[in-house]
Amino acid sequence: MIVLTINGKRRNIDLPADTPLLWVLRDTLELTGTKYGCGISICGACTVLVDGEPARACVTPVSAVLDKSIVTIEAIDQDATGRKVQEAWLNLGVPQCGYCQAGQVMAATALLKRTSSPTDADIDTAMSGNICRCGTYPRIRAAIKQAAGLTEDKP
Numbered sequence: 566m567i568v569l570t571i572n573g574k575r576r577n578i579d580l581p582a583d584t585p586l587l588w589v590l591r592d593t594l595e596l597t598g599t600k601y602g603c604g605i606s607i608c609g610a611c612t613v614l615v616d617g618e619p620a621r622a623c624v625t626p627v628s629a630v631l632d633k634s635i636v637t638i639e640a641i642d643q644d645a646t647g648r649k650v651q652e653a654w655l656n657l658g659v660p661q662c663g664y665c666q667a668g669q670v671m672a673a674t675a676l677l678k679r680t681s682s683p684t685d686a687d688i689d690t691a692m693s694g695n696i697c698r699c700g701t702y703p704r705i706r707a708a709i710k711q712a713a714g715l716t717e718d719k720p
C-alpha cells in the first residue's frame with residue numbers, strides 16, 4: 566500500500582510503486598482535471614505541483630512523491646497565489662478549447678510563488694514547456710501579469 570498526500574489529504578493507493586502519478590490521479594482518484602496529452606514529458610498538460618514545484622505527472626512514478634505534497638488543479642484555489650491566477654484566467658478569458666489550461670494554471674502558479682513580479686522573459690522561460698495547440702499564449706502572459714498585480718484588474 567502506498568500513501569500519497571494529494572490536495573492536503575492522505576490517500577491510500579494499492580498500485581505498484583512505478584505507476585505514473587497521472588494514472589493514480591485520473592484513473593484511481595478520479596481527479597480528471599489533470600490532463601493526459603503526450604505522455605512523454607513534452608506538452609505540460611499533466612502538470613501538477615509537487616512541494617510547490619511544477620512536475621509532469623505522466624512521467625513521475627508515485628515512488629518519487631511518497632513524502633511530498635501534491636496539489637492538482639482541483640485544489641489550486643485553496644492557495645492564495647493559485648486563486649489569483651484562476652481569477653486572472655477568468656477575467657481575461659484565457660482558455661480556448663481548455664485542454665492545456667489546467668497545466669498552464671499550475672505552471673503559472675509555481676512561477677508566481679517563486680517570482681512575484683515576473684518579467685516577460687521569466688514568463689516565457691517558466692511557461693515554455695506548456696504547449697497550447699490553440700495558441701492562447703498572449704492571454705496566458707497577460708493573465709500572469711494581472712495575477713502578479715502588474716496590470717489593471719480588468720482588461
Ligand code: FES
Nearest residue numbers: 602603604609623
Ligand atoms: S502528458 Fe505529461 S507532459 Fe504531456
Ligand code: FES
Nearest residue numbers: 662663697698699
Ligand atoms: S486552450 Fe486549447 S490547447 Fe490550450
